[in-house]
Amino acid sequence: xxxxxxxxxxxxxxxxxxxxxxxxxxxxxxxxxxxxxxxxxxxxxxxxxxxxxxxxxxxxxxxxxxxxxxxxxxxxxxxxxxxxxxxxxxxxxxxxxxxxxxxxxxxxxxxxxxxxxxxxxxxxxxxxxxxxxxxxxxxxxxxxxxxxxxxxxxxxxxxxxxxxxxxxxxxxxxxxxxxxxxxxxxxxxxxxxxxxxxxxxxxxxxxxxxxxxxxxxxxxxxxxxxxxxxxxxxxxxxxxxxxxxxxxxxxxxxxxxxxxxxxxxxxxxxxxxxxxxxxxxxxxxxxxxxxxxxxxxxxxxxxxxxxxxxxxxxxxxxxxxxxxxxxxxxxxxxxxxxxxxxxxxxxxxxxxxxxxxxxxxxxxxxxxxxxxxxxxxxxxxxxxxxxxxxxxxxxxxxxxxxxxxxxxxxxxxxxxxxxxxxxxxxxxxxxxxxxxxxxxxxxxxxxxxxxxxxxxxxxxxxxxxxxxxxxxxxxxxxxxxxxxxxxxxx
Amino acid sequence: xxxxxxxxxxxxxxxxxxxxxxxxxxxxxxxxxxxxxxxxxxxxxxxxxxxxxxxxxxxxxxxxxxxxxxxxxxxxxxxxxxxxxxxxxxxxxxxxxxxxxxxxxxxxxxxxxxxxxxxxxxxxxxxxxxxxxxxxxxxx
Numbered sequence: 031x032x033x034x035x036x037x038x039x040x041x042x043x044x045x046x047x048x049x050x051x052x053x054x055x056x057x058x059x060x061x062x063x064x065x066x067x068x069x070x071x072x073x074x075x076x077x078x079x080x081x082x083x084x085x086x087x088x089x090x091x092x093x094x095x096x097x098x099x100x101x102x103x104x105x106x107x108x109x110x111x112x113x114x115x116x117x118x119x120x121x122x123x124x125x126x127x128x129x130x131x132x133x134x135x136x137x138x139x140x141x142x143x144x145x146x147x148x149x150x151x152x153x154x155x156x157x158x159x160x161x162x163x164x165x166x167x168x169x170x171x172x173x174x175x176x177x178x179x180x181x182x183x184x185x186x187x188x189x190x191x192x193x194x195x196x197x198x199x200x201x202x203x204x205x206x207x208x209x210x211x212x213x214x215x216x217x218x219x220x221x222x223x224x225x226x227x228x229x230x231x232x233x234x235x236x237x238x239x240x241x242x243x244x245x246x247x248x249x250x251x252x253x254x255x256x257x258x259x260x261x262x263x264x265x266x267x268x269x270x271x272x273x274x275x276x277x278x279x280x281x282x283x284x285x286x287x288x289x290x291x292x293x294x295x296x297x298x299x300x301x302x303x304x305x306x307x308x309x310x311x312x313x314x315x316x317x318x319x320x321x322x323x324x325x326x327x328x329x330x331x332x333x334x335x336x337x338x339x340x341x342x343x344x345x346x347x348x349x350x351x352x353x354x355x356x357x358x359x360x361x362x363x364x365x366x367x368x369x370x371x372x373x374x375x376x377x378x379x380x381x382x383x384x385x386x387x388x389x390x391x392x393x394x395x396x397x398x399x400x401x402x403x404x405x406x407x408x409x410x411x412x413x414x415x416x417x418x419x420x421x422x423x424x425x426x427x428x429x430x431x432x433x434x435x436x437x438x439x440x441x442x443x444x445x446x447x448x449x450x451x452x453x454x455x456x457x458x459x460x461x462x463x464x465x466x467x468x469x470x471x472x473x474x475x476x477x478x479x480x481x482x483x484x485x486x487x488x489x490x491x492x493x494x495x496x497x498x499x500x501x502x503x504x505x506x507x508x509x510x511x512x513x514x515x516x517x518x519x520x
Numbered sequence: 521x522x523x524x525x526x527x528x529x530x531x532x533x534x535x536x537x538x539x540x541x542x543x544x545x546x547x548x549x550x551x552x553x554x555x556x557x558x559x560x561x562x563x564x565x566x567x568x569x570x571x572x573x574x575x576x577x578x579x580x581x582x583x584x585x586x587x588x589x590x591x592x593x594x595x596x597x598x599x600x601x602x603x604x605x606x607x608x609x610x611x612x613x614x615x616x617x618x619x620x621x622x623x624x625x626x627x628x629x630x631x632x633x634x635x636x637x638x639x640x641x642x643x644x645x646x647x648x649x650x651x652x653x654x655x656x657x658x659x660x
Contacts, residue, residue, distance in 0.1 A: 240547055277546045335557075
């Protein structure tokens with residue numbers, strides 16, 4: 031929906047097909063315990079219709095016009111800054127209705143093929159069209175964007191695990207009353223279930239081969255989120271929860287219950303008798319026949335390998351949107367991934383992708399406004415202090431300014447940082463906000479001069495405000511060598 | 521990005537992990553993330569911070585210094601360890617010569633990983649000794 035909105039704003043004709051009956055996607059079913067992990071902070075010191083508010087509202091889709099911005103806070107009942115699942119669904123429905131997004135619902139994508147297309151020229155996908163066979167007939171286009179989520183339940187090949195319920199099959203909590211429950215998997219879905227079962231289950235065992243990561247330790251969305259760490263405290267203080275770092279060797283049916291056979295890295299075997307086993311073992315990407323078409327995938331989630339602009343790394347012309355875009359790793363500096371797996375991150379990817387498609391596939395150039403040299407330093411510091419794209423997609427998206435001698439100082443917009451570093455020769459500067467997993471985020475300035483790129487990390491600020499005199503002076507001195515060569519703006 | 525099921529079998533054949541048992545291999549595999557790079561894509565950039573320790577699962581990569589290709593890495597080889605161990609920026613680009621599938625560990629986790637797995641540290645040290653020997657031979 032975000033991509034459709036942005037394409038429409040750019041005047042790019044397109045069709046949106048969905049197997050769902052109405053807007054809402056996966057939020058029509060999940061999360062199991064009915065509340066999101068992403069927040070919308072009602073009081074942030076900026077008006078809800080301002081672009082800067084997006085930094086605090088992780089759940090609304092993005093609109094260019096003020097009237098359609100920040101749909102979510104007005105729909106939430108105020109009892110939590112995490113929207114409930116129905117509130118999130120309502121938010122998507124409201125955005126679609128207000129912005130007039132047209133979707134062909136109830137239309138199931140069934141198969142894909144490539145055919146020659148002499149009418150299509152230019153771009154990597156030139157010369158071919160894609161034909162999608164759907165439940166409503168065939169669709170043909172030179173570019174296809176798949177936003178099908180990472181939503182197909184996955185079970186690792188552990189003997190016996192195929193016969194236990196998956197996270198998505200979780201029963202009403204009261205049916206676990208006074209029972210011993212073994213949860214396979216120690217990521218968010220496992221801890222979400224464990225948190226929900228704390229007042230019901232007699233004993234909870236969570237197990238997987240390696241220790242769980244915690245988001246408050248990694249300083250990223252990697253790891254179990256703070257809302258779900260209560261089972262850890264129970265494990266540490268009361269023993270009602272057991273957390274094991276161990277390989278699951280086999281799940282054996284035993285009367286009405288199970289025995290779960292485990293073996294840890296030290297070789298110690300342990301068999302755990304339980305009443306229920308739940309496979310909280312993640313999801314894979316439902317790509318249907320795309321791998322047969324040549325789309326390479328990787329990782330447990332079978333994500334498609336992608337370029338920085340979310341195009342298949344192996345089949346040009348096939349693009350991705352939504353949570354699948356986490357398959358484009360970007361630089362992953364210090365091991366920190368993008369936030370493309372969550373709404374607050376991938377909504378910006380969709381906006382950048384729409385512009386990229388418009389420019390490279392449909393010949394619609396983006397507006398590039400000129401910037402006065404004197405305004406450049408405060409503008410860039412404002413972007414790293416308050417630009418929501420840079421805050422939500424740290425280390426992945428960057429604000430790029432072209433300092434070309436011929437054309438002058440122009441705002442290239444928000445682009446993938448990797449694309450800036452690996453392509454282009456003209457003098458330019460990019461700023462991003464980055465983290466090293468240990469402390470506050472900090473601005474990083476990349477200056478490209480005569481084809482060589484120099485990286486400058488600025489100091490973090492305890493109040494996260496990078497607009498002060500020290501930052502201005504530092505950035506001014508960094509830009510001086512390239513600004514002195516840039517043409518004066520007209 | 522959590523790793524695919526076939527990773528344990530793949531790394532079992534690598535000399536770096538030759539001393540590990542099955543459950544140890546599984547534990548190690550889950551400590552890493554998995555990444556994929558398209559042909560021609562840069563994985564590490566000369567002079568740009570924030571690198572990691574990479575082990576090639578499939579494909580080949582080139583070591584490029586000052587835009588000159590120096591040598592090729594293949595499945596079982598690893599790179600990035602020098603910048604991780606020294607806390608410095610990479611001194612070379614690493615570029616995917618073919619579609620490239622890797623395991624990756626962030627630099628900040630390498631010390632803890634190696635000290636927790638001394639046999640892997642020893643194998644890594646052997647690898648570094650081989651690189652030093654080859655470099656010395658090449659220089660002489």
